[in-house]
Amino acid sequence: MPHTAPSGAPRPPTTLTQYLIEERRRFPQASGALNALILDVALACKAIAREVALGRLGVSGAGAATAGPAAAAAINVQGEEQKPLDIFANEVFLRRNEASGGVSGMASEELETPWPVPRPAAGPRGKYLLVFDPLDGSSNLDVDMTVGSIFSILRAPQDLLDSDHEVTEADFLQPGAAQIAAGYALYGPATMLVLSVGNGVAGFTLDPNLGEFMLTHPDIRVPAQTREFAINASNSRFWEPPVKRYVDECLAGTSGPRGKDFNMRWIASMVAEAHRILMRGGIFLYPRDTRDPNRAGRLRLLYEAAPVGFLIEQAGGRASTGRQPVLGVRPSGLHQRIGLVFGSREEVERIERYHREPDRDIALNPLFAERGLFR
Numbered sequence: 001m002p003h004t005a006p007s008g009a010p011r012p013p014t015t016l017t018q019y020l021i022e023e024r025r026r027f028p029q030a031s032g033a034l035n036a037l038i039l040d041v042a043l044a045c046k047a048i049a050r051e052v053a054l055g056r057l058g059v060s061g062a063g064a065a066t067a068g069p070a071a072a073a074a075i076n077v078q079g080e081e082q083k084p085l086d087i088f089a090n091e092v093f094l095r096r097n098e099a100s101g102g103v104s105g106m107a108s109e110e111l112e113t114p115w116p117v118p119r120p121a122a123g124p125r126g127k128y129l130l131v132f133d134p135l136d137g138s139s140n141l142d143v144d145m146t147v148g149s150i151f152s153i154l155r156a157p158q159d160l161l162d163s164d165h166e167v168t169e170a171d172f173l174q175p176g177a178a179q180i181a182a183g184y185a186l187y188g189p190a191t192m193l194v195l196s197v198g199n200g201v202a203g204f205t206l207d208p209n210l211g212e213f214m215l216t217h218p219d220i221r222v223p224a225q226t227r228e229f230a231i232n233a234s235n236s237r238f239w240e241p242p243v244k245r246y247v248d249e250c251l252a253g254t255s256g257p258r259g260k261d262f263n264m265r266w267i268a269s270m271v272a273e274a275h276r277i278l279m280r281g282g283i284f285l286y287p288r289d290t291r292d293p294n295r296a297g298r299l300r301l302l303y304e305a306a307p308v309g310f311l312i313e314q315a316g317g318r319a320s321t322g323r324q325p326v327l328g329v330r331p332s333g334l335h336q337r338i339g340l341v342f343g344s345r346e347e348v349e350r351i352e353r354y355h356r357e358p359d360r361d362i363a364l365n366p367l368f369a370e371r372g373l374f375r
């Protein structure tokens with residue numbers, strides 16, 4: 001990053017606030033509400049980062065002094081066990097952002113129904129809707145591995161702004177292409193915030209001494225090609241033929257049709273996988289499979305697939321269901337699940353191509369027919 005003033009003297013790094021002010025200059029009529037909302041989200045992420053870093057000493061520990069809203073673990077709307085930190089992170093997101101005045105409703109992985117934000121006593125309703133997975137990859141907490149938070153900002157529909165009624169599920173059912181901004185925080189060795197306001201992707205690293213997110217990755221681009229893939233191979237018997245074919249070809253390496261060796265990674269935290277792919281390329285698959293006929297995939301469209309798709313596409317990569325661009329899918333419900341493939345553009349396009357080819361052609365593929373490495 002060219003942090004050099006015209007005089008040649010090094011310039012202090014840009015803060016998240018300064019970055020947002022610069023971005024806002026592109027829209028002279030903007031009120032500043034979006035920036036205020038993003039800064040509130042960033043503040044929530046800093047509070048979560050502190051708590052995550054405490055490990056068993058914090059709300060996750062049995063004798064935690066600060067148990068607060070996270071005291072009891074429960075089962076969420078998805079039928080998944082909520083860890084104390086899932087509940088804590090959800091509370092932090094809700095409390096921080098309902099006070100901001102920027103939103104008129106929120107939706108979360110941890111809440112069955114939308115969270116209404118009443119019309120303020122004076123002034124207009126918040127112009128935006130905030131959707132989030134407050135803690136992604138929380139199964140990693142027990143083993144002190146990287147987790148994250150992921151969020152999406154949508155415009156509140158005009159009829160909601162004009163009315164006094166509470167936000168409804170239908171207000172959120174907008175395709176990913178309608179997102180105004182999306183981002184995630186990564187709670188790894190360093191805490192990072194990666195953000196797009198529709199003008200590329202920027203990464204900020206939390207300076208723990210200053211408590212500020214500093215711009216460290218100004219223009220993140222996903223390389224078009226890769227030799228690294230990520231998929232939970234324990235599901236291979238449920239995969240559809242195009243996915244089996246793709247993975248088999250990667251595994252065949254130099255002796256297969258791809259003519260090159262591939263590496264594999266699986267962190268079990270989509271935010272962490274997305275971050276690796278934004279940093280050095282790669283491809284991630286959590287495809288539609290046959291494991292549960294009632295579920296089209298594992299990941300949730302509104303608060304996992306859509307924001308990650310927005311970031312990846314803003315960085316020059318591609319995000320797809322395998323059959324169509326994920327940003328084009330209009331959700332049918334808050335917690336709708338979907339198959340997701342994202343990352344380096346050429347690999348995602350290849351997987352989409354395999355989905356278009358009839359299964360008959362795939363069965364005739366000599367590699368797939370003979371090897372079936374993951375069958």
Ligand SMILES: O=P(O)(O)OC[C@H]1O[C@](O)(COP(=O)(O)O)[C@@H](O)[C@@H]1O
Binds near residue numbers: 109139271286
């Ligand atoms: O346990 P699996 O099948 O590997 O699934 C891992 C996936 O589940 C998730 O952890 C789901 O997120 P949550 O932890 O928010 O439920 C993804 O981040 C990750 O890609």
Ligand SMILES: [Mg+2]
Binds near residue numbers: 133135136137270304
């Ligand atoms: Mg998640």
Ligand SMILES: [Mg+2]
Binds near residue numbers: 086133
């Ligand atoms: Mg979660």
